[in-house]
Amino acid sequence: VDTTTTLNVPATAKTGTAVDLTATVAPAGATGTVQFKDGTNNIGNAVPVNNGTATLNHTFTTTGAHSITAVYSGDAGNKPSTSAAANVDVSVNMADTTTTLNVPATAKTGTAVDLTATVAPAAATGTVEFKDSATVLGSVPVNNGTATLNHTFTTNGAHAVTAVYSGDAGHNTSTSAAANVDVSTDPVIVDTTTTLNVPATAKTGTAVDLTATVAPAGATGTVQFKDGTNNIGNAVPVNNGTATLNHTFTTDGTHAVTAVYSGDAGNKPSTSAAANVEVSTDPVVVDTTTTLNVPATAKTGTAVDLTATVAPAGATGTVEFKDGATVLGTAPVNNGTATLNHTFTTNGAHSITAVYSGDAGNKPSTSAAANVDVSTDPVIVDTTTTLNVPGEATTGESVDLWALVTGPDNAPAAGGTVQFKDGSTNIGGAIALDNNGGAKLAHTFTTAGSHSVSAVYTGTDGFNGSTGAAKTVTVKDPAPVEVNTVTTLNAPATATKGDPVNLTATVKTESGDPVTTGTVRFMDGTTPIGEAVNVVNGQAVLPHAFGQTGARQVTAVYTGATGFKESTSAASTVTVSAATTGPGGGSLGSLFGS
Structure with a gap:
């Protein structure tokens, strides 16, 4: 019977975004396939007709007007037909952008500075136009998401700079917020701060480091270290914001050290606060602090840890733990801590202290008291x-x-x-x-x-x-992953008209694993052979008796399934001959009950 094929496609689409192309074949019982076309070019493989419709999910990759048609193949009871053409106008899917401007806060007339714009997303191309208010300073191409203009201001004053991104085929335009550059003829000189770091103690004849940090970090110039009013050695260059002098004190006593920064073309001089270094020939003995950490509660008969932390961390010696005036035990100081594992035997509040013994370079110290409430019943705390x-x-x-x-x-x-x-x-x-x-x-x-x-x-x-x-x-749910398939056909080279033969299709993934779902449609040229056959353990078998003699071009079309792409076998030629007539006018096949 005659058929009609009607095409339903969207009027517009974006490159890179999939849309559905749907063909409806009447009468509704028609089977076969529909080949969608863009002009004269096939779009993908032919799609099986199911309940009168065939749908292809397609992503256009080029812009412009695409003339789409749907060509129905026909089947044993339905003639082929082609839909009217329908246009899909495809345009680029544009992405929004943001442009961020980075400029120096100050500049000098006649001296070039960099104006840098960063465009996101980084894949954007095109150009950035830098503007001083309404005046265009220059245009620079975007490379790896940035565009930099090396510009020399010629007039003093505040310059409101913006960066205008041009956009490109896939990205919208954007403009940065304005940023001010204060331009002057005289050098811009900023205030600085100099911070001094020296050891609290030193030993005569043993070198120690005196370090000055100058902010802002880009400052150059030198630092002169001083002991009172006397220079300590020569001035030291500032490198990456710091200057360090390795110095050996030769006299005992308190040395008031300062660091005097010289300044440079863009940074004012500054002097650090004085810091004392106690220098002595004898070993230096420093003050210590001891901090106690104990549980708030404990159970009689159950051991708990009592821990003391001694600063500075290099202290050695021992810590004596006490419950009121009673000594609970002594533990050595290791890496600044001492721990005593202790079991309380009586209930009540126990006032614990930790007494550090001191050592050759560290003075003794005692922690503040901390209470441990001990009871026989378990202590239950909220969590x-x-x-x-x-x-x-x-x-x-x-x-x-x-x-x-x-x-x-x-x-x-x-x-x-x-x-x-x-x-x-x-x-x-x-x-x-x-x-x-x-x-x-x-x-x-x-x-x-x-x-x-x-x-x-x-x-x-x-x-x-x-x-x-x-x-x-x-x-x-994860995005479905479809793997490629390979369909091969096994068909006899010859057959007799009217005598059944087996057509066998084998469907595997590219890696060789058998496909276990979907169907195979066998084709004699462009005509389907029988109904679609389910794939079982990677194979679909169709017994078929050819009704026409001659060379038949047979293919097997795997229609695809969830997770598997469709594929078509190479054509196999089956030469079908007429049935041989035996004595009495019957065919030889009739002798065997065929």
Whole structure:
């Protein structure tokens, strides 16, 4: 029967953005395929007709008017037909841009400075026009997202500079905010600050470093270090904002050291505050501070750590821990800390202090007292559960859900478990806390949408339970990945008219794995042979009896499926001969019941 093919396409499209091209074939029961065309060029492969329609999702890559048609192949009961042409006007998908300007705050008339514009996204091309108010200073091409104009101002005063990005085929124009450049004939000289860093103590005859830092960091020139009113050595050049002199004091006593910055063409001189260096022949003994860290509560019979921190960190010696006037024990100082593991045997408030012994270079010191409340009953403290989850996730991909459980002073909770939940549903089993109060669950979401995730800490001896505030994880399905397929046809070289033969199509991925879904349509030239055949374990088999003699050009067309692209086999020639007539006028095939 005659058919009509109607085409439905969007009037407009953007390069790089896929649109649907849909053909409707009447009568609705028609099968076969539709080949979409852009002018005389095929768009992709032919698309099977399903329930009277065939749809191709297509991305245009060039701009302009595209004349689209849909050519229906016909089938055993329906004639081919071609739709009327429909135009799709394709234009470039333009992206917005932002332009940021970077210019010096000051400049000198007659001296060139760089005016730099940064255009985002960095892939933008085109040019940037630099303007001084309404006056165009110059135009520079954009390269790797930046454009720089080396410009010499010729007049004094405040110059309001802007950068105007021209846009390009895929990016809209944009203009930066204005930035002022104060231009003057005289050199611009700015204030500076000089900061001195020297050791608090030194030993006669042993060299120490005296360091001056000059701001702003670009300052050059020199620094003269002084001991009172006397110069210490020669002036030292400023390099990357600092000047350092290695100096050996030769006399004992207090030395008031200063650093005098010379200034340069653009920076004013400045002098640091004085800093004292105590120089002595004997070993230098410095003051120390001892800080005590103990738990607020403890249980009788259960050991706890009492820790003292001694500054400066290089101090050695020992720390004596005391409960009121009673000595609990002594621990050596190692890397600035001393720890005593102690078990209280009586209930009540215990006032603990730490007494540092001092050493050859560090004076003794005593910490402030700290109370430990000791009781026989377990001390139960409140906890806080904090949840850390990603804002987004993809179905089928594992993400980490974290919960941190802390007690007073943000100390980690010890023991107990955390149950993660998605709404009211448990996610996996309960997770035991690690030594840092953390619990981690690697979880794979299986459904897309918003998931309200929470964490419930069960509590344990000494710690109350708590629940972390719920957080939303937005889960999306991954973009479908389609792999290329290869279809091969196995057909006999010869056949007899009316006698069935097997046509076998094998469908594999490019890597050789069998495809297990989709269908194969066998074709005799441009005419479908029978119905489409399901692919099972990488093969589709169709028994077929040819009704015409001669050389038949047979192909197998894999129609594609979710995750797999369509493919067509090479044509195989099957030479079909007429049935051989036996004695009595019957064919030889009839002798065998064919």
